[in-house]
Amino acid sequence: MHRAAAYVLRFLDNICRKKEGQVLERSILTSDELRRAEEALWKAAQGEMFPDEIAVLIKTQGPPEQRHQIVERSSDIYTKWPFLDERGILRSRGRIGAAPYAPTEAKFPVILPNQHLITFLIVDWFHRRYRHAHRETIFNEIRQRFEIPKLRRLLDKVVSKCTWCRIVKASPTPPAMAPLPEMRLKAFVQPFTFTGLDYFGPVLVKVVKVKMVIHRNA
Ligand SMILES: [Zn+2]
Incomplete structure (x- = not known):
């Protein structure tokens, strides 16, 4: 895409x-x-x-830090402190804006909706890029660039649809065991009334040379 x-x-x-x-x-x-x-x-x-949030943020003047207050409290991204950057991308203000060496994307991660196909494909790409690693590893990598509400739940969904993960994490079905013989179920008998031995080696064998005679019909 x-x-x-x-x-x-x-x-x-x-x-x-x-x-x-x-x-x-x-x-x-x-x-x-x-x-x-x-x-x-x-x-x-x-x-x-997020059409409503973007419409409100476009109209609102003032520093980006204060604009999120205009977004409805009921919005999924209210707590992400959203603002529109100079290219019109919805970003989260976060708390590390003053970090001198952190890249801009980490300081102001892009907000993506949890339910959208594009978000699913991005999360799926991260999942495959980091070799189907543990959920928290992928979570950490994604959070360095994106702010996605309910990201862990989305990651679980991606993993559940990943064929490779389903094959690797599948546990084999144990075979149905045969019913125990009657002697192993005896009650009120002395110990060692019945004993059993597993057959084991090394086993000595005798090689017998067989003389092959081929009969030919006349
Ligand atoms: Zn996978």
């Missing part, structure tokens, strides 16, 4: 370039184009699931 979106955006750009008589872009996708496609997908998911 990521690369397909990048090609669609390039196609739209090429239409404009053609109108203006410019050279069309035909090379392999650049990192800028992929980045733009990623942002377009985030915005599409946010626009579908």
